[in-house]
Amino acid sequence: MESIGEVMDKIIDHDKYDAVVDSIMSNEEIQAFIAGNEMQETEIRKSYPKFYEYLHPNKAFDGFTSKLIFHNGYADVVYRETEEAIKAKKTKAAIRKLKAGSLILDETIKDATFDTFKAETAEESSALKFAHDLAEFYKNGGKGNAFMSGPAGSGKSHLSMAILKSYLENGEKTALFVSYSHVVRLIKDSFNNRDSMYTQNNMMSLLTSVDLLVIDDIGSENNSDFSEELLTDVLDGRMSTIITTNLSSGELRGSATKNGRYAIRTASRMFKSIGKKAFNFKDIADKRVMPF
Ligand SMILES: Nc1ncnc2c1ncn2[C@@H]1O[C@H](COP(=O)(O)OP(=O)(O)O)[C@@H](O)[C@H]1O
Ligand SMILES: [Mg+2]
Structure with missing residues (x-):
């Protein structure tokens, strides 16, 4: 032949x-x-x-x-x-899971990335840098909660979703983004709906099992003992949670003369191991350190 x-x-x-x-x-x-x-x-x-x-x-x-x-x-x-190709595939699958599993009403947030965040003002640039640094911190194994506060529309949800996507680039990690008011509503709905998958037990295991969780828009839920107890339980069951809110730290936990939105014990769990991982969109001069 x-x-x-x-x-x-x-x-x-x-x-x-x-x-x-x-x-x-x-x-x-x-x-x-x-x-x-x-x-x-x-x-x-x-x-x-x-x-x-x-x-x-x-x-x-x-x-x-x-x-x-x-x-x-x-x-x-x-x-x-190649290792890179395998990693890229895993990241893609993890991001697909993040988008599918997230409990969020504003669907546009699912597409948010660092690349689509426009940093035109000095404040947006610092916010972007803060978010980048935070993603690196968690990617490198850092632990503890983080905070983003400021008025509606300032990009808190956008940046926190972008952080999760970047975090998942490490492979083998899990992340979830939930709007807190939506979580509370879904659990309450499950009380009257036997077929709901969002029972309190399921929700608790979902929210406490992921490596990194964003609880978006704390304070927008209807306040009740139930919602506050749930928040405390979730935070107690976790090491690292990124929390966003329209409320100031004073409004969240109150002062000597005025009750806050949450009891001191709930607020103290939110601020657990927070260090300097806080960003206030309103406070240009002193944005990295909130007066917690
Ligand atoms: N700097 C930015 N560049 C691009 N899109 C932005 C920026 N800031 C906000 N957005 C978009 O505007 C909308 C509102 O932002 P969002 O992150 O939901 O604000 P917040 O959570 O602070 O209320 C979202 O669709 C978000 O993607
Ligand atoms: Mg938001």
Whole structure:
């Protein structure tokens, strides 16, 4: 039987063929492979197409690394998916899960990323930097709660969703974004709906099992002992939660003369291990450190 090399010999332009063979044989990696496997002349000739394939990878194999192996007397090319390609696939799957599992009424927030956040003012630039730094902090294994406060529309939900997506780039992590008023409503609805999957138990295990959770818009829920107790339980069951709110720290926890929206014990759980992980959109001069 004729070898592939011999068939090629017959059907293609000889000058071109010689030039291709020359380029293959002058390649140092190919030379080392031939020497390393002590390949004979006929084995080398039979291997030209595989050498050529190795040196000219097909675009369809983007995301794969190729390797030459010596097999049954001639060279062969094997492909393996690159670490980056595997990681990118995992990240994509994790983000799909985040979007599907998040409990949020404003669907546009699901598409929020750092790239789509416009930093046109100094405040937006600092907010973006804060969010970037926070994502890096959690990606590097940092723990503790974080806070974003400020008026409606300032980009708190957008940036906190972007942080979760960036966080998931690490692979093997889970994250969820929930609007707190929606959580409370879903659980209350489940009281009268036996088929609801959002029972209090299910919700608790959902919210306490993910590695990083955003509880969005605290203070927008109808306040009750129930909603406050639930918040305390969720926060007690977690290490790292990003909380956003339209309320100021004073409004959240009150002062000596005025009751806050939440009892001190709830507020103190929100501010657990918060360090400097707080950003107030209103306070340009002193935005990184809230007076907690
Ligand atoms: N700087 C920004 N660049 C791009 N889109 C923004 C920016 N700030 C806010 N948005 C968009 O405006 C809308 C309101 O922002 P959002 O994050 O929901 O504000 P907040 O949660 O502070 O009330 C969202 O659709 C969000 O994607
Ligand atoms: Mg919001």
